Amino acid sequence: MPLLEVRNLTKYFGGLAAVDDLSFDVREGEILGLIGPNGAGKTTVFNCISGVFSPTSGKVFFNDEDVTGLKPNKIAQRGISRTFQITYLFDAFPAIANVLAACHMRAKAGVWRTFFNTPRYRQQEAEIMQQAMDLLKLLGLAEIALENTGGLPHGHKRGLGVAVALATQPKLLMLDEPVTGMNPEEVRVQMDRLSKIRDELGVTLVVVEHNMRAVMGICDRIVALNFGKQIAEGRPEEIRENPDIIEAYLGSQEDYAT
Ligand SMILES: Nc1ncnc2c1ncn2[C@@H]1O[C@H](COP(=O)(O)OP(=O)(O)OP(=O)(O)O)[C@@H](O)[C@H]1O
Ligand SMILES: [Mg+2]
Incomplete structure (x- = not known):
């Protein structure tokens, strides 16, 4: 049984089908890549799974339970977490405060206990x-725990965003462009983080990313979208050679070099 099943997922914005009758599975323990040119519908897929949008039609099953259209907090409680294309952090606080805030949301101490300490x-x-x-240590961020968030380099901020998403102890983590805007060294560090999350925490990952070298390097399997529809699915080496994918990327501004 797959951990996540997406079935005939469709999301319309007005007359535009951003996601169009899309079906795919995520198997427990894998790192699945979700790729496609700008506007292909990748973020919309994440938004429909994580409860930001209700799909127009179709279903999402997690652990064999129908979670379609549940609110984001309910989806998080079920064990699905996600990061955003843009990292939202409390810039005025130390780095660890961001993770603590997210941990607290899960722990939910009662008013009585809090008040009477x-x-x-x-x-x-x-x-x-x-x-x-422990989370910051695992992600190689322990030394910046007390540093001001706003002053951190981009790579550290993106890493911290991942730590925040992990604070709810998810079974499935969906990452929207985790290495965007990073220099090659930051990309390497961030990809190592993702491998560790799967290998040491046992978290299943879905990664949306335009950096093909990174995607091909880390993913067990890739689903490729264009215009909201699946155009290919397979192992990285199959996807790399797939003519439909090469065509989908032709003429786009993106770097499809591997
Ligand atoms: N909230 C929204 N309202 C209206 N249209 C939207 C909305 N969100 C996305 N779209 C449209 O849906 C389509 C898919 O967008 P989406 O952001 O899912 O693509 P993407 O694959 O994540 O692209 P990118 O790689 O640029 O992030 C685009 O045509 C986009 O303009
Ligand atoms: Mg996107």
């Missing part, structure tokens, strides 16, 4: 701090 509350706070620190 009970031993259980203090223990929970200590656990959350440990959890946030």
